[in-house]
Amino acid sequence: MDQEVIIKIANLKKSYKPKDSDREIPVLQGVDLEIKTGEFAIIYGPSGSGKSTLLHHIVGLESPTEGSIYINSSNIAKLNAEERAIFRAKNFGMVYQLFYWIKSLNVWENVAIPLLLEGYDFPRAKKISLRSLVSVGMGQFSDKKPMQLSGGEQQKVGLARALVTDPKIIIADEPTGNLDTHSADAVMRIFQELNVKYKRTVIMVTHNLAYLPMASKTIAIKDGVIVSTDTMGVKEQIKKELKGVI
Amino acid sequence: MKLRVITLLALRNLWSHRLRTILTVLGVTIGVGSIIFLVSLGYGLERLVTSQVANFSAFSIIDIPSATTKNLKINQAIIDKISSIQHIQKVASVSNLAGRINKKDSDSTAEVVIIAGNVEYWQLGEVSVDKGNLPGSAEEVVVNQSVLKMIGEDKDTIVGKTINLELIIPNELQDEQTGNNVTVSGVPLKIVGTQSDDSSPIVLVDLSLLAKNKANNYSALKIKIDKPDKEIITTVRKQVENIGFTTEYVGDTVSEINKVFSLFRVILGVFGLIALIVAALGTFNTLTISLLERIREVGLFKALGMRNKEVYKLFLAESLIIGVLGGILGLILGGFLGQGINFIFSIMAKRANVDAIQLFITPWFFALGVAFFSIVVGFLTGWYPSKRAVKIDPLDALRYE
Numbered sequence: 101m102d103q104e105v106i107i108k109i110a111n112l113k114k115s116y117k118p119k120d121s122d123r124e125i126p127v128l129q130g131v132d133l134e135i136k137t138g139e140f141a142i143i144y145g146p147s148g149s150g151k152s153t154l155l156h157h158i159v160g161l162e163s164p165t166e167g168s169i170y171i172n173s174s175n176i177a178k179l180n181a182e183e184r185a186i187f188r189a190k191n192f193g194m195v196y197q198l199f200y201w202i203k204s205l206n207v208w209e210n211v212a213i214p215l216l217l218e219g220y221d222f223p224r225a226k227k228i229s230l231r232s233l234v235s236v237g238m239g240q241f242s243d244k245k246p247m248q249l250s251g252g253e254q255q256k257v258g259l260a261r262a263l264v265t266d267p268k269i270i271i272a273d274e275p276t277g278n279l280d281t282h283s284a285d286a287v288m289r290i291f292q293e294l295n296v297k298y299k300r301t302v303i304m305v306t307h308n309l310a311y312l313p314m315a316s317k318t319i320a321i322k323d324g325v326i327v328s329t330d331t332m333g334v335k336e337q338i339k340k341e342l343k344g345v346i
Numbered sequence: 347m348k349l350r351v352i353t354l355l356a357l358r359n360l361w362s363h364r365l366r367t368i369l370t371v372l373g374v375t376i377g378v379g380s381i382i383f384l385v386s387l388g389y390g391l392e393r394l395v396t397s398q399v400a401n402f403s404a405f406s407i408i409d410i411p412s413a414t415t416k417n418l419k420i421n422q423a424i425i426d427k428i429s430s431i432q433h434i435q436k437v438a439s440v441s442n443l444a445g446r447i448n449k450k451d452s453d454s455t456a457e458v459v460i461i462a463g464n465v466e467y468w469q470l471g472e473v474s475v476d477k478g479n480l481p482g483s484a485e486e487v488v489v490n491q492s493v494l495k496m497i498g499e500d501k502d503t504i505v506g507k508t509i510n511l512e513l514i515i516p517n518e519l520q521d522e523q524t525g526n527n528v529t530v531s532g533v534p535l536k537i538v539g540t541q542s543d544d545s546s547p548i549v550l551v552d553l554s555l556l557a558k559n560k561a562n563n564y565s566a567l568k569i570k571i572d573k574p575d576k577e578i579i580t581t582v583r584k585q586v587e588n589i590g591f592t593t594e595y596v597g598d599t600v601s602e603i604n605k606v607f608s609l610f611r612v613i614l615g616v617f618g619l620i621a622l623i624v625a626a627l628g629t630f631n632t633l634t635i636s637l638l639e640r641i642r643e644v645g646l647f648k649a650l651g652m653r654n655k656e657v658y659k660l661f662l663a664e665s666l667i668i669g670v671l672g673g674i675l676g677l678i679l680g681g682f683l684g685q686g687i688n689f690i691f692s693i694m695a696k697r698a699n700v701d702a703i704q705l706f707i708t709p710w711f712f713a714l715g716v717a718f719f720s721i722v723v724g725f726l727t728g729w730y731p732s733k734r735a736v737k738i739d740p741l742d743a744l745r746y747e
Binding site for chain 2: 156162182185186188189190194200202203204205209213214216217218219220221222261
C-alpha cells in the first residue's frame, strides 16, 4: 500500500528562556521527521531528551521557535494558540500519562467532552461516548465517576475519550507510565488493535522499550535531536538501542 | 460548544460543590432580600405619609391664601378675573374671622374661629360634618366638639338649638373699610350640624352671613383645575401670581416629602447594598477558589480543544447562575417578608377596627431594577476569574500538581 505522509516536521527548534535568566535553553535542536498514514510510531529516549516536547508540538500545545510542522498539509506552526486548539480537537485524539478528568462529570460525560466541544448535544454525545467506551471494554462503567476506577480502567476511559471523535491520529504521552504491567499490556493491546485493525496512525512517547516491537516505526531522540529512525527490523534495532541509549 | 451545554456543565460543577454553592447563593439571596425589604419599607412609609397629607382629589386644587400686596383685596372682581383663566374649573372663596359665643348658664363668652364658606368651598376644602348638615344659609351654623366643650353643651342634644354669635369683622373684609374691626353682636344662629374635631374651637357659617353685614371681601380662595397636570398647574399658578397673589399647592408638600423619603430610601438601600457587597465578595471568593481548584480541568478542556471564549463563558455562566438564582430567591424572600408583615398588620387592624395600612410596598420597576442589579453583580464577580481562566496555558495546567 502506498502510504501518504500525514505529518512532516522540518528543522523544528524550540528553546526556553527561564525567568530571571538571559540564557536560552535549547530543547529541540532541529528535528526533521515524517510520519505516514497508518504508522505506529514510538518516540523514545531518556528523560529530558525532548520527546514530550516534540509530541506537544505535533498536537499544537506548544509553538516552535523555528521550523515547520505540517499536519495533512497545513503548517500548524503558523497558527495561534486558539487556532491550534480547534485544529487539535478536529485532528487528534490524546492520551496522557496522568489521568485528567472533569471531576463533576461521570465516565461517559468525560468521554463526551470532545464531542460537546464540537457542538454536540448531551443525548447525541452520550450515544457516541457509550459506543466508544464499549469499544475499549469499559461500557459497564459509564455511570461511575472516573476517580472510582483503577489506573488501568481510567487509562482505558482516557483512550475512549481520545477515540470518541474518530480521529485519524492518536497521540499518547507515556500512556503506560502510571500503570502496572498487566494493565499496561492491556492498554497497549488496544493501541495495537487500533493501529492494525482500524488503520489509525498512532504516535506514542514511551520510556518502556519493551513495547518497541509493536511499533512500525521507532524514533530515538536524544538531546533534542533525532538520533535514529527505523521502520525495518525493529527488534534488531531495540537490541542495538538498549545497548546504546539506556 | 452550545450555550445549553456550557450552562449544563456550569450547573454540574456548582452541584458537585453543593454546600459551597448553596451558601454562596444564600449570601446573594440575603443581600438582595435585604435591599428589597428595606427599600420597600421606605416606599411604604412614604405612601403612608403622603396619603395622610393629601388624597387624590387634593392634587387638582390650588390654594390662594393671600395677596402679595396689602392693597389688593379678594373680591368678586378678582374672582371673576381668576375664573377666566384657562383650565380653572371652580373658584371658591372663604373668610376667616374671630367671634364669641355665650357659655351655657353663664354671662361669660368663649372665643371661636369663624370660617365662612359656601357649598363650593365645603366641597373643594373637603369640609364635612359628623352629624347634621353644613350651613346653607345666613341663619345656620355648625360647631365642633371643642366649641361644645367650651360652652358646656352636649353633641347629642345640640342640633336644632339656637346660639348667639358675635362677629368681629376685620378691616380687610369690610366693603367700606373703616380701618377698625367691626363687631356685630347677638347674631342668632341655628345649629344644623356638628364636627367631632376638638383641637381648636371652630364654627362654620355661610358666606351670606358676612354679605349681610357688609363684608364682601374674602380671606382666601381655593381653585380647582380641570386636570392635575404638572404643566397646567404651573401655568395657572403663574397667572394667578401675576395678578398679585401667592399660591400654595399640596403637590409642593408632597414633593418635599418625596425628597425626604428618597433620601431615606437611599439610606435604607445602602444598608441592603452593604449586605449585597459582602455577598458579592463571597461569590468572588468562591469562584476564585473554584478556579484555583480547577486549573487542571481548564487545562484539560483547552487541551481537548475548548476555545478561549468558551472557557470565559463557562466561568461566567457559574457566576451568573449564582447571581440570577440569588436575585430571584432574594426577591421572593424580601417580598415575602414585607407582605408577611403587611398581612400581620392587616389582621391587627381588623381586630382594632381601623383601616389596614400597607407598610411595605415594592414597586415593580424597583423589583426589576434589583433583579437586573443582581445579574450585574453576578457578571462582575465572574469577570475576573473568567479572565484568569482564559489565560491558563493548557500545558502548564496539565503539569500542575
